[in-house]
Amino acid sequence: MPNAIWKGHISFGLVSVPIVLYSSEDKSASISFRQIDKRNNARIKHVRINAETGEEVPWEDVVKGYEYDKDKIIVLDNEELEKLAGENAQTIAIESFVDRKNLEFVMIDKTYYLVPDKNGEKGYVILREALLDTDKIGIAKVIISTKEYLAAVAVYKNALVIYTLKYDDEIRKLSEFPIPSAETKKYKISKKEMDIAKQLVQSMASKWKPEEYKDEYKEAVDKLIERKMRKLPVKAMKKRGEATATATNVIDFVSLLKKSLASKKAAKNDKKYKTQRKRKA
Known part of the structure; x- marks a missing residue:
């Protein structure tokens, strides 16, 4: 069983369901490299050094700081940040429900599994079935590792999941790039060209089977x-x-x-x- 990110509640209206949040990512499936000195294959250690004294800083003395001007920093300690988060740090409060089709892939950051905690099964199933029957997703906010995320609560197979989303101002606008316009006539595409392109797409169409796709680069590295x-x-x-x-x-x-x-x-x-x-x- 993987380690939980945190325990808390997911709420919609007056209903509150105890849940446990898990990452959907299996990091053991990826290759992990260490940085080494090629001269003697020794591991390279990364230490926290005080820029003024040149001495190593222990973890208990490390706090967060916001640099509002060059070399001008406002210190924010963990207690202050936790106080700001308040109950939101342990609650996923669904604020509204929108059509599932409105969720764009470009918005998705990470995916987490929601698992019912003790006595949470009934409320969990009610929310899951309601989302399925209405084809909706819940829009909420969640705080993970001191950062607040916009999130979508949705159904994946028989589980509730949370997609952490990028805020609108975090996504670059397409207007910044020279993307061809939707007016296809200006590109002088013939009917024959389009028909052949459609035929090619249809001939390559297949049922989506993600298990058939493997990380070929990882396999090559393993063999090396x-x-x-x-x-x-x-x-x-x-x-x-x-x-x-x-x-x-x-x-x-x-x-x-x-x-x-x-x-x-x-x-x-x-x-x-x-x-x-x-x-x-």
């Missing part, structure tokens, strides 16, 4: 790492091999136990069946 591991000195390879063998043995052992348990149950059921037949005979 594997090739480099094979070239490591024998001692290093032995250590890695031993660890791998241990892990493999654990998996095989569990597999054998499950197979043994299944065969025992099958044998027991077979014996019970034969006994019943003898009694009937």
